[in-house]
Amino acid sequence: MSDRKVISPTSRQEGHAELVMEIDDEGIVTKGRYFSITPVRGLEKMVTGKAPETAPVLCQRICGVCPVPHTLASVEAMDDSLGIEIPRAAELMRELIISASNLNSHAIHHFLIATDFVPDELFKTAVNSVETIRKNAQYVVDMCAGEGIHPSDIRIGGVANNLSELARRKLYARLSALVPVVDNHIELICNLVADGALVKDVDGTLLSDEREVIPKGLGAIDAPVFASDRIYGKRDFFDLDRFTEIVPEAWYDDPEIGKRCCTSVPLYDGLAVETGPRARADAFFNYKEKGVVAQHVARAREMRMYLSRAIAILDELDTSAATLADFDPRGTGKLGIGVIEAPRGTDIHMAQVKDGKTQFYSALVPTTWNIPTMGPATEGFHYKWGAHVIRAYDPCLSCATHVMVVDDEDKVS
Amino acid sequence: MAFGTYKEVVSARATDKAIQKVAQDGGIVTALLTYALEENIIEGAVVAGNTEDAWKPEPTIAMTADEIIAAAGTKYTFSPNLLAFKTAVRQYGIEKLGTVGTPCQVQGIRKMQSYPFATRFLADKISLLIGIFCMENFPRASLQTFIEGKLDSQFDLTEKMDIGKGKFWIETPEGTKGLALKETHGYEQAGCNICQDYVAELADVSTGSVGSPDGWSTVFSRTDAGADIFTAAVEAGVIETKAMDDVKPGLGLLEKLENGKKSKGKDECARRAEMGLPTPW
Ligand SMILES: Cc1cc2nc3c(=O)[nH]c(=O)nc-3n(C[C@H](O)[C@H](O)[C@H](O)COP(=O)(O)OP(=O)(O)OC[C@H]3O[C@@H](n4cnc5c(N)ncnc54)[C@H](O)[C@@H]3O)c2cc1C
Ligand code: SF4
Numbered sequence: 238m239s240d241r242k243v244i245s246p247t248s249r250q251e252g253h254a255e256l257v258m259e260i261d262d263e264g265i266v267t268k269g270r271y272f273s274i275t276p277v278r279g280l281e282k283m284v285t286g287k288a289p290e291t292a293p294v295l296c297q298r299i300c301g302v303c304p305v306p307h308t309l310a311s312v313e314a315m316d317d318s319l320g321i322e323i324p325r326a327a328e329l330m331r332e333l334i335i336s337a338s339n340l341n342s343h344a345i346h347h348f349l350i351a352t353d354f355v356p357d358e359l360f361k362t363a364v365n366s367v368e369t370i371r372k373n374a375q376y377v378v379d380m381c382a383g384e385g386i387h388p389s390d391i392r393i394g395g396v397a398n399n400l401s402e403l404a405r406r407k408l409y410a411r412l413s414a415l416v417p418v419v420d421n422h423i424e425l426i427c428n429l430v431a432d433g434a435l436v437k438d439v440d441g442t443l444l445s446d447e448r449e450v451i452p453k454g455l456g457a458i459d460a461p462v463f464a465s466d467r468i469y470g471k472r473d474f475f476d477l478d479r480f481t482e483i484v485p486e487a488w489y490d491d492p493e494i495g496k497r498c499c500t501s502v503p504l505y506d507g508l509a510v511e512t513g514p515r516a517r518a519d520a521f522f523n524y525k526e527k528g529v530v531a532q533h534v535a536r537a538r539e540m541r542m543y544l545s546r547a548i549a550i551l552d553e554l555d556t557s558a559a560t561l562a563d564f565d566p567r568g569t570g571k572l573g574i575g576v577i578e579a580p581r582g583t584d585i586h587m588a589q590v591k592d593g594k595t596q597f598y599s600a601l602v603p604t605t606w607n608i609p610t611m612g613p614a615t616e617g618f619h620y621k622w623g624a625h626v627i628r629a630y631d632p633c634l635s636c637a638t639h640v641m642v643v644d645d646e647d648k649v650s
Numbered sequence: 651m652a653f654g655t656y657k658e659v660v661s662a663r664a665t666d667k668a669i670q671k672v673a674q675d676g677g678i679v680t681a682l683l684t685y686a687l688e689e690n691i692i693e694g695a696v697v698a699g700n701t702e703d704a705w706k707p708e709p710t711i712a713m714t715a716d717e718i719i720a721a722a723g724t725k726y727t728f729s730p731n732l733l734a735f736k737t738a739v740r741q742y743g744i745e746k747l748g749t750v751g752t753p754c755q756v757q758g759i760r761k762m763q764s765y766p767f768a769t770r771f772l773a774d775k776i777s778l779l780i781g782i783f784c785m786e787n788f789p790r791a792s793l794q795t796f797i798e799g800k801l802d803s804q805f806d807l808t809e810k811m812d813i814g815k816g817k818f819w820i821e822t823p824e825g826t827k828g829l830a831l832k833e834t835h836g837y838e839q840a841g842c843n844i845c846q847d848y849v850a851e852l853a854d855v856s857t858g859s860v861g862s863p864d865g866w867s868t869v870f871s872r873t874d875a876g877a878d879i880f881t882a883a884v885e886a887g888v889i890e891t892k893a894m895d896d897v898k899p900g901l902g903l904l905e906k907l908e909n910g911k912k913s914k915g916k917d918e919c920a921r922r923a924e925m926g927l928p929t930p931w
Contacts, residue, residue, distance in 0.1 A: 379771060380740050390740075403693065403713065404743025 239267065242439045242620040246274065247627050249349040251302045252634025256612070256627055257494060258620045269615035270489055271608060271627060272498035275634040281598040289315050289393060289566055289590045292598060296586065297387050299600065302345070302633055305338035305378060306579035308391045310470070310586040310600070315393045317472060318573025318590045319564050326558035327395030330381050332469045333550040334391065335577060336543040337377035339468075340419075341385075342580035343514075343540050344370040346631050347426060350533070353434040353625065356448070359425070366422045370540070373415050377547060380404050395561040402556050409551040412544060419544050423537045430533040436621045444621055456626040457527035458614040463510035463583055463606055464520040468546055470577040475585050477574075479506050480601070488609060502609050503601055509609035512582025513630060514539045528614075529622075532629040536580075567593045579603050581631050604632045652905045654851025656870040657877045659901065660891040661862040662884075674724040674812070675859040676867030678889065679750050679780050682855060684715040685883045692748035692777050696738055697721035698729030704806045705793055709734035711742050724782070726811050727790045728839075732758055739775045748778035753847035753856075756781040760852045778879060781850020783858025783868075785813070785842075785911060792837035796820075801827045814859060844922065844929055846915035848908040855880055861904040862897055868904060 245255040252275040259268040280299055284292040293311040297304040309331055316323060323331075344367045355363045375385040380400060383390030390397035400408070433448035465474030481504045486495035488502040502509070510516075515535040518524035524535060568590030575586040582603030589597040611630050615623045653659070663676030669684070670677050686692040699710025699721045707729035712718045731751050738744045751759065759779060766773035794805045796818060803822050810821040817828035850856035854876030861868035869891075871877040883889045894901055919929045 380743055383736070383740055384770070398737065398741040401713065401742040404741060407743045407745075 242266075242623070244439050244624055247271075247624060247632075249352075249628060250632050250634065251300065252632075254608075254627075254632060254634050255497075256615065256623055257491075258615055258623050260620050264619045264621070266616045266618060266620050266623060269612040269623065269626075270491065270494055271612035271615075271632075272485065272489065272494055273500045273604075273608060273634045274497060275499055277499055281600060284595050284598050286594055286596075288593060289319065289568065289588070289595055292586075292588060292595055293391065293393065296598075296600065299602070300633060301386065302342060303338075303579050303581070303584070303603075304387050305334060305382060305391070306577045306584045307586070307600070307602075308382075308388050309335060310575040310577040310579075310584045311588070312391055312393050313470070313472065313575025313577065314573040314586040314588040314598075315575070315590065316573065317575060318571050318588050319393065319566065319568050320571065321394050321562050321564045323395040323562050324559050326399055326555055327560040327562070329550050329554050330396045330399070330560060331391065333547055333554070334378055334381045334388070334396075335469055336547040336550070337374045337381070339578075339580045340540050340543040340547070341371050341374035341378065343536050343543075344374065344422075346536065346580070347422075349631070350628055353628070354426075354429040354432070354448075356429075359429070363425060363429075366418060366425065369418050370415065370422060373411050376411065377408055380408060392561060393566075394564045395559075397561065399558060399560045400554065400556050405551055405554060405556050409548065412548045412551065415544060416548075419540050423541055426537040427534055430530055434625055437624070438621060439623070451529050451625070452618055452622070454528055455618050455622055456529035456532065456614045456629050458511060458610055460509055460511045460610050461505070462516035462519045463505060463512040464517040464578065465576045465583050466578050467517060467521045468543065468578060470575075470583065472574050472576050474583075475574055475576050477572075477587075480504070481507065500605055500608055503605055505606075510606055511610050512603055512606045514580070516582065517578065529625055529629040532631075536631070566590070570596065572597070581633050582606055604634060607632060652901075652908060653849050653870060654847075654872070656872045658871045659894055660869055661866050661894055661897040662857075662869045662889050662891040663866045665887060665890050669719060669722065670865065672719060672722040674722065674810075676857070676862065676865060676869075677722065678855075678857040678867045678869055679782065680719055680722045681888050682778070682780060682879060682883055683712075683718045683748050683750070685886065685888045686748050686778050686879055687715055687718065689882070690746075691879060692744075692746045694738060694742060694744040695748035695750070695778075696731045696734045697750055698725050698731060700725075705808065705811075706790060711738045711744070713742065713744075723810065724812070726788050726813070727793055728787060731755060732762075735772055735776075736769075739772050745775050746777040747775050748780070749776065750780045750782060751850075751853075752784040752787060753781055753850040753852075754784075754841070754845060756850045756853045756856075757847065778875065779854045781853025781856035783849050783856065783860060784845075785848065785907070786838035786845075787842055788834070788838055792834070795837065796829055796834060800829055800833055803827060812859075843918045844915050844931065846912045846931065848911045849904070858904075860907060861894065861899060861901055866892070866897065868894070868901075 242258045246253040254273050257270045258266045293308045296311040297308040299307045378385045382388030433450040436444050465471045482501045485498035489495045515532045518535040570591035573588045577584045585601040587599045615626045664681035669680050683695045694713045698707040701708045707725040709731045763773040797805045812819045819828045854873045857867045857869045871880045
C-alpha cells in the first residue's frame with residue numbers, strides 16, 4: 238500500500254514550495270516530488286524593451302536573499318552583449334562583492350537550520366557567530382556595492398566607485414579579524430551536523446526529543462554536477478546548445494503537480510543537475526561525498542574560501558584605479574551571457590541588446606536547476622527526513638520562479 | 651525661547667592664522683571639523699568644495715585637514731551636501747562623519763535620522779553636524795546677475811562674497827564692492843521665503859557672523875556632542891572665545907534678524923495657504 242505525505246509549504250527556505258512524497262508501509266519514500274508554488278512575476282518581460290541599465294536594477298529584485306548575485310549576473314550578461322571589457326579593479330571589486338555576499342548568505346542558512354541542529358546550550362553561541370559573520374560580510378557589500386540589499390553600484394561596465402584607502406584598510410582589518418570567527422563557526426556547524434538533527438512529522442510534530450544522527454547517504458543523488466567556478470563564475474562554462482527547458486507537465490508524472498508547479502524544468506545535456514556548494518566542491522576540489530551532510534559541510538567550508546579570497550583581493554586592490562569602462566549602450570544584438578556562482582548554485586542571465594534596448598532577457602537561476610533534483614533526493618529514506626533533505630539543498634524559490642516562453646509566438650504561461 | 655535650544659552661546663574664532671585667512675568669519679566650521687578629524691571624533695567630512703567652475707560648489711568628501719581647509723568660505727548658492735553622504739559612508743568607509751549645512755539641510759539630516767528610509771546604516775554615522783546661520787540662498791545665476799549685471803564686475807574673478815551691514819559684498823582684485831540687499835530681493839530661491847530657521851536650531855553646533863565683530867563668529871553649542879567638541883576645541887587652544895555680552899553688536903541684532911525671518915516666513919506660509927498652496931509648516 239502506498240500513501241502520500243505532503244509538506245506544503247516547505248519551511249525555512251525563501252519562497253513557497255511543496256514536497257510530495259509517496260511512501261511505502263514502512264514510511265520510506267518511494268517517490269519524491271518537489272515543486273515551486275511561488276507565483277510567477279515576470280521580471281524578464283519587464284526589462285524587455287527598456288534601456289540595458291534597467292535590467293540589473295530590476296533583476297536584482299528577483300530575490301531579497303540574492304540581490305547581489307542577480308545584479309552581477311545581469312551586468313555580466315549586459316557586458317557580454319555590449320562587448321565591454323571591464324577594468325581589472327572592477328573585476329576584483331565584483332569578486333570581492335560576491336565573496337562577501339555568499340559568505341553572508343551561507344551564514345543566513347545557518348540561521349535557517351539552527352533549530353534542527355543546535356542544542357539550547359549552544360544556541361546563543363551559534364547565533365552570535367552567525368551575526369558577527371553577517372555583520373562584517375554585509376559591511377563589505379555595503380561599501381563595495383553601495384547597498385547590502387539591492388546594490389546600487391554594480392554597474393554595466395564595472396562598478397560605480399573604487400574604495401577609498403581608508404575603506405580598504407578597514408575592510409582588510411575587519412575581515413582578517415573575522416578569520417578565527419569563521420574557522421570556529423565552520424567547526425561548530427560541521428560538528429553539530431555530525432551530531433544529528435531533531436526530526437519531525439510532516440505536520441511539525443516532534444518525533445523525538447533526542448537528535449538523530451543523519452543516516453548515511455540521505456539526500457545523495459546521482460546527478461551530474463553543475464558548477465562553473467570555485468568562486469565568481471565563468472561565462473564560457475555555459476553552452477546554450479546543451480541546455481533545454483521543459484514544461485512541468487512533461488516532467489512530473491502527476492498531472493496535478495505539473496499544473497500547479499510554477500517553474501519550468503531546466504536540463505543540461507538532457508539531464509537534471511545538481512548545483513550549489515557541494516557541486517562546486519565536487520567539480521573543483523574533487524569532493525565526492527554526497528547527500529545532506531555533504532551539502533552542509535561543503536557549504537560551511539566555502540565560507541572560509543570566500544573569506545580568504547576577499548582578504549586577498551583587499552590586499553591586491555589598487556584603490557586609485559578606474560572601475561568603470563566606457564561603453565556604447567546601443568548594442569549589436571549579440572546574445573550576452575552572465576554566469577555567477579551564487580550561494581545556491583550557478584546563476585545564469587542572458588541578455589540581448591540592440592538599438593539601445595534590451596530585446597531579450599532570460600534568467601536561469603540556481604534553485605531552478607535543483608528543483609527536479611531535490612525531490613528524488615528524498616527517496617529511499619523515511620519521510621521524516623524529507624524536510625532535512627530539502628533544507629540541505631537550501632532552495633530559494635522566489636528567484637526560481639520565472640516566466641517561460643512555451644512557443645515561438647511569444648505566448649507566456 | 652529665541653535661537654532654539656542651546657547650552658551656551660559665545661563669540662569665537664579659530665586661532666590658526668591659516669584658517670583665519672581662508673574662512674568666511676571666525677573659521678569656526680573649519681576649525682571644528684579639522685579638530686574633530688585630528689582627534690578622530692570624525693573620520694571625514696562632507697563640505698561644500700570648490701570646483702573648476704567659479705562659485706559652483708559641490709558636496710565634497712574631505713578626508714584630510716587640508717581638504718577641509720580648501721573648502722572654507724561661504725558659497726551663497728546650493729551645495730546639496732546630503733548627496734555625498736552615502737558615498738562617504740560606503741565607498742569612503744567613513745563611520746564617523748562630520749558635515750556642515752544650512753538650517754534646512756540640518757533639518758533634512760535630522761529628519762533622515764528620525765526616519766531612516768533608504769538611509770540604512772547611514773543616518774547613525776553622522777557624528778558632528780555643524781549648522782550655519784542662513785537668511786536666504788541664491789541660484790548661481792542670481793549671483794552672476796548681481797556681480798555682472800548690477801555691480802559691473804567679473805563673476806569668475808570674484809574672490810569672496812559676504813552679506814553684512816545691509817549689503818551683499820564682493821571682494822575682487824580691484825577692491826570691494828557692495829550691493830544694497832534690497833537689490834537682491836526676488837533673486838533668492840523661493841523656498842527660502844517660507845523658511846523659519848535662521849540659526850540652525852537642530853545642529854550640534856551652529857554658527858554665523860551676525861552678533862559678533864568682523865573676523866569673529868557667534869557660536870551656539872546645542873547638543874551634548876556639540877558642546878563636548880566645542881569645549882574640547884577651546885581647551886585645546888584651537889578656538890578662542892569671548893563672552894557675548896562683551897562683544898558688539900551682540901545677541902540683540904541676531905534676535906531681531908531671527909524674529910524678522912520667522913515672522914516673514916509665517917506670513918508667506920499664510921499667504922500661500924490662502925492661495926491653496928501646500929506649505930511644510
Ligand atoms: C547661503 C548662506 C547664507 C548665509 N546667511 C547668513 C546670515 O544671514 N547671517 C549669518 O550670520 N551667517 C550667514 N551665513 C553663514 C556665514 O556666511 C558663514 O558660513 C558662517 O559664519 C561660517 O563661517 P566660518 O568662518 O565659521 O566657516 P568657514 O570656516 O569659512 O567654513 C564654512 C563652511 O561652510 C561650508 N559651506 C559654504 N557654503 C555652503 C553652502 N552653500 N551650503 C553648505 N555648506 C556651505 C563650507 O564648505 C565650509 O566648510 C550664511 C551661509 C550661507 C551658505
Ligand atoms: S533660508 Fe532656509 S531654506 Fe533657504 S537656504 Fe537658508 S535655511 Fe535653507
